[in-house]
Amino acid sequence: MARSDRTRQRRLDRRSGYGAGYGCERLTIRDSRPWVCRQAHGRTLELAAGTGLNFPWYASDVELSAVDLDPERLAVAAARAQARGQTVHLGVADGRRLPFDDDTFDAVVCTLALCDVDDRSGTLAELHRVVRPGGSLLLLDHLEPRWRHGRPATLAERVGFTLVQRQRLWAGYFERVRLQKPG
Numbered sequence: 001m002a003r004s005d006r007t008r009q010r011r012l013d014r015r016s017g018y019g020a021g022y023g024c025e026r027l028t029i030r031d032s033r034p035w036v037c038r039q040a041h042g043r044t045l046e047l048a049a050g051t052g053l054n055f056p057w058y059a060s061d062v063e064l065s066a067v068d069l070d071p072e073r074l075a076v077a078a079a080r081a082q083a084r085g086q087t088v089h090l091g092v093a094d095g096r097r098l099p100f101d102d103d104t105f106d107a108v109v110c111t112l113a114l115c116d117v118d119d120r121s122g123t124l125a126e127l128h129r130v131v132r133p134g135g136s137l138l139l140l141d142h143l144e145p146r147w148r149h150g151r152p153a154t155l156a157e158r159v160g161f162t163l164v165q166r167q168r169l170w171a172g173y174f175e176r177v178r179l180q181k182p183g
């Protein structure tokens, strides 16, 4: 990779991950990227994938699609996948209107991104639409004032998911959860 590309990747990684560019994710979210990604199997959608910081953590049986609103970050994600020899179907899309049929995915992943999304309940309802019955929703998020209306796990339950596992880190500042679409 050219030096200018590496610089752009580091700049965008810093804006995407939780201190990814500084290597301090180990202190903040700890092992949450592998915790989330290793529970995904089969056809998997990553919503708001950013620069693809999660890509290294998926199991080899995962057939991965990844979308984001930002084409510049997706270009970094594409370079990351290519450098790893990993096939990822990438596309620009808004989480509120996903270009996929109902019940398409075995798992949907979203990390550190629902805080950026304006219509979180609408987005979670859209994730509920595209995941198959019995499929998983895997989330990692951090505390923010808007969560007084309900953290992502609670909002996801309101749109029809069932909570399977919920873990809090950093005295609850971070939360990682696995939910399931009943059926």
Ligand SMILES: C[S@@+](CC[C@H](N)C(=O)[O-])C[C@H]1O[C@@H](n2cnc3c(N)ncnc32)[C@H](O)[C@@H]1O
Residues within 6 Å of the ligand: 015, 016, 017, 018, 047, 048, 049, 050, 051, 052, 053, 054, 067, 068, 069, 070, 073, 093, 094, 095, 096, 110, 111, 112, 113, 116, 117, 118
């Ligand atoms: C803080 S970054 C996190 C990126 C990545 N998930 C990670 O863990 O490194 C938030 C991402 O959400 C994306 N995003 C925000 N609103 C979105 C929406 N409505 N639909 C799709 N992506 C969105 C942004 O473009 C950005 O890449």
